[in-house]
Amino acid sequence: MTELNTAMVEQYRNSFLQEVEANVEEGEWVKMCMQCGVCAGSCPLGNAWEHPPQEIFMMIRAGKREAVLSSDSMWMCTSCYNCIARCPRGLPITHIMHGLAHYAQRLGLVPKNQPTQKFAQKFWQNLNKKGRVNELKLGLSLYFMNGFGEGVKTSLKMKDIGLGMLKTKRMAVNEAFGGHGVKDLSGFQKIMKKAHELEDARIQKSGN
Amino acid sequence: MAKKEYSFYPGCSSQQGASSSNMQKSVETMCEELDVKINQIPDWNCCAASIGYGGGGELPRLTLSARNIALSEQHNTGQDIVATCAACWLATREAAERFHEDDGLMAETNQALAEAGLKLRNETPIRHMVEVLIEDIGYETIGGKVQRPLEGLKIAGYVGCQTNRPFGIAGESFENPMYLDKLVETLGADPVQNYDKKVQCCGGALAFSEPEKSQDMIKTIIESAYDSSADLIVTPCPVCQMNVEIYQDQINQRHNTKFKMPVVYYSQLMDVAFGRSAKDSALDQQVIKAGKLEEIANK
Ligand code: SF4
Ligand code: SF4
Numbered sequence: 077m078t079e080l081n082t083a084m085v086e087q088y089r090n091s092f093l094q095e096v097e098a099n100v101e102e103g104e105w106v107k108m109c110m111q112c113g114v115c116a117g118s119c120p121l122g123n124a125w126e127h128p129p130q131e132i133f134m135m136i137r138a139g140k141r142e143a144v145l146s147s148d149s150m151w152m153c154t155s156c157y158n159c160i161a162r163c164p165r166g167l168p169i170t171h172i173m174h175g176l177a178h179y180a181q182r183l184g185l186v187p188k189n190q191p192t193q194k195f196a197q198k199f200w201q202n203l204n205k206k207g208r209v210n211e212l213k214l215g216l217s218l219y220f221m222n223g224f225g226e227g228v229k230t231s232l233k234m235k236d237i238g239l240g241m242l243k244t245k246r247m248a249v250n251e252a253f254g255g256h257g258v259k260d261l262s263g264f265q266k267i268m269k270k271a272h273e274l275e276d277a278r279i280q281k282s283g284n
Numbered sequence: 285m286a287k288k289e290y291s292f293y294p295g296c297s298s299q300q301g302a303s304s305s306n307m308q309k310s311v312e313t314m315c316e317e318l319d320v321k322i323n324q325i326p327d328w329n330c331c332a333a334s335i336g337y338g339g340g341g342e343l344p345r346l347t348l349s350a351r352n353i354a355l356s357e358q359h360n361t362g363q364d365i366v367a368t369c370a371a372c373w374l375a376t377r378e379a380a381e382r383f384h385e386d387d388g389l390m391a392e393t394n395q396a397l398a399e400a401g402l403k404l405r406n407e408t409p410i411r412h413m414v415e416v417l418i419e420d421i422g423y424e425t426i427g428g429k430v431q432r433p434l435e436g437l438k439i440a441g442y443v444g445c446q447t448n449r450p451f452g453i454a455g456e457s458f459e460n461p462m463y464l465d466k467l468v469e470t471l472g473a474d475p476v477q478n479y480d481k482k483v484q485c486c487g488g489a490l491a492f493s494e495p496e497k498s499q500d501m502i503k504t505i506i507e508s509a510y511d512s513s514a515d516l517i518v519t520p521c522p523v524c525q526m527n528v529e530i531y532q533d534q535i536n537q538r539h540n541t542k543f544k545m546p547v548v549y550y551s552q553l554m555d556v557a558f559g560r561s562a563k564d565s566a567l568d569q570q571v572i573k574a575g576k577l578e579e580i581a582n583k
Contacts (some may be wrong), residue, residue: 079317101342120485121497152494155334156485157449161458174337181338191493196338199489203330203348204339209296211303237530240571246303256299258329263400264351270396 081183083283085141092141098282101175102168109133115169118158125149129159129169132176145185149178151192182279206257207264211247288420291360291408292322292351295372296330297522304369304522310551311368311413313564317429317555318421323363325356331375334446334491342382343392349379350393353410354402364409366416368551369447370521371488377410377451414453414520416549418463423470431559432583433472437576439553440476441465442505442513444524445485451473459483467550468518471557480510486527499535502528506535506545515576516546518553525549532570546574556581 088095096103109130116128127135127149135144150173156243159169177193180186202210241247258264298308314321330336331353332345340348353376356365367373383390383406394404417426441464451456456463461483466476484505487498505528509517519525529547536543548570555565562581567574 120487120501121490121494124494124497152490153489154445154485154488154498156445156488158445161449161452170334174334176512178337178341182341192335192490193338195489195493196327196335200332200336200339203296203332203336207329208299209330211297233534236533240530241303244306244569244571245301246305246569246571247301255298256302259327260400263402264329266399267347267351267396267402268344270399271344271393272341274392274395275341275343 078184080280080283081185084183087283092139092144093137095141095178095180096136099279100172100179102171103175105167105172105200106133106136107164108167110165112160112164114164115159115167118156118162119152120154120156121152124152129173130275132173141164142185144176145180145183146187147180148187148190150174151190153177204265204268207261208258210256211268287319287321288416289321289323289363290366290416291363292324293328293331293356293365293367293372293376294324295367295369295522297369297526300483301375303526305564307522307525307549307551308370309402309564309566309569310549310555313555313566314551314558314559317508317558317560318417318422318426320416320421322366323360325352325365327355328352330501331372331379333371333375333489343389343396345375346379346382346389347393347396349376349403350383350397350404350406351400352376353380353406353408354397354404357408357579360400362539364411366411366413368413368522370412370444371523373410373412374446374451374497380406380408380410407438410522412451412453414447414463417467423466426467426554427470430471430557432557432580434553434557434577434580435472436470437473437580438476438513438515439468439473440479440509440512440517441468441482442479442509442517442519442524442528442547443482444519444521445483447520450484464518464520464550471553473553476512476514479508479512479514481505486524488523488527491527491531495531495534496538498527499531499538502531503535503539503541503543506532506543507541509545510543514545516548516574518548518550520550522549532572544572546570546572546577548574548577553577 113130114128153173297304332348336345443461443464468475486502491498525547530544551567562578567578
């Protein structure tokens with residue numbers, strides 16, 4: 077989607093904040109941040125964030141588009157909701173982080189081999205196939221996401237965990253063939269197609 | 285007690301042969317005992333949890349929940365939606381709130397739902413099973429059902445993230461919720477006082493994508509339980525349960541620890557206390573056996 081990226085750069089040349097407000101989930105909240113730093117101290121994977129949420133909000137206002145959207149940081153969000161529970165201004169920080177991550181993916185700006193981005197994408201594809209998540213296929217596709225050789229290694233490393241889950245009937249081999257899903261799959265897929273169309277159209281329009 | 289009925293949203297991991305099928309089993313037993321009828325939302329779909337955001341933008345993601353709520357309103361009319369999975373509850377309730385505050389999103393989601401002849405009215409309360417227990421049933425009734433008090437068990441109440449934030453249970457604090465400890469006490473067991481990791485994040489979905497970072501956090505959750513000489517950990521959340529239970533061997537290998545701490549659901553504690561068997565309480569589905577709890581169940 078580099079074309080969309082170019083269009084957005086053109087369109088919002090003067091204000092990355094406006095671009096975020098128009099295109100990122102709950103982005104209109106960013107300007108409400110008062111830089112108190114409470115959220116920055118709240119992320120469980122804090123030291124893995126190159127730019128904690130507080131800093132990301134500051135960078136958005138400072139127009140650091142490239143640095144924000146190609147950052148690894150939003151992908152470190154565990155959705156723990158500490159920040160939302162604590163932010164004195166009531167910013168929906170978790171959603172903004174997810175929204176920034178999604179927008180970066182839409183524009184093709186995610187750093188290569190970002191593991192959570194890959195997992196999130198696989199999860200989404202997996203659930204859309206049948207309307208419900210197939211944990212077995214999701215797990216396998218995850219182990220093999222970095223190629224076959226590494227997949228075999230990961231599978232071996234995870235073998236004991238898999239066996240434990242199989243023995244306790246918390247994993248089922250027959251999920252590899254078909255498995256759980258919604259009955260009205262065509263209705264489900266029509267709904268999702270429409271939802272994507274509506275959202276894509278909204279974003280396209282914003283870039284023109 | 286009049287039978288209570290709810291529209292039930294089990295979620296993907298509660299299905300047969302899935303990672304929290306043990307929670308589902310124990311919740312069914314618990315509901316039998318409490319005379320609660322749970323009617324599954326017909327043909328429910330995945331909620332995208334908190335990790336669908338890579339490929340799914342706001343509208344497609346929220347529309348997943350819209351379909352579930354619409355199906356519930358059509359088939360289980362007038363019944364509150366109840367979820368047992370923290371992520372399912374959160375995603376569904378969040379969606380309902382977004383549709384309340386944003387008419388544009390509401391119109392768009394209904395446009396999408398119309399493709400399959402559905403309509404969201406969005407008039408349904410979205411609740412967690414723990415809310416049902418505390419608000420609709422109450423500690424007293426629960427205590428009155430106890431036939432086998434869980435005497436001598438020391439239990440660390442691990443509430444986790446998403447059952448607790450951002451919505452939580454009415455009247456409870458986000459940083460130090462007490463309801464799980466109260467429930468443990470009601471069942472005759474001994475709650476660990478001041479369990480400092482009770483709301484520590486376990487990594488959630490990032491246990492898959494960032495295993496080492498997540499396991500470092502999980503390690504602290506288990507360590508703290510051992511430090512307070514807990515016999516087991518109890519949690520309401522299927523993600524917490526799985527993450528804290530199944531990676532203990534890997535943590536042991538990396539850190540030279542000897543963890544073997546059982547992690548069970550509140551519903552399993554209740555089933556055993558209510559006099560049900562280990563099997564009805566899904567204790568046979570523990571990866572790490574809950575030995576002392578099983579002993580009580582087999583008495
Ligand atoms: S807690 Fe809220 S106000 Fe404070 S820095 Fe974070 S987002 Fe800004
Ligand atoms: S929800 Fe995400 S952004 Fe908020 S505190 Fe947790 S990890 Fe940080």
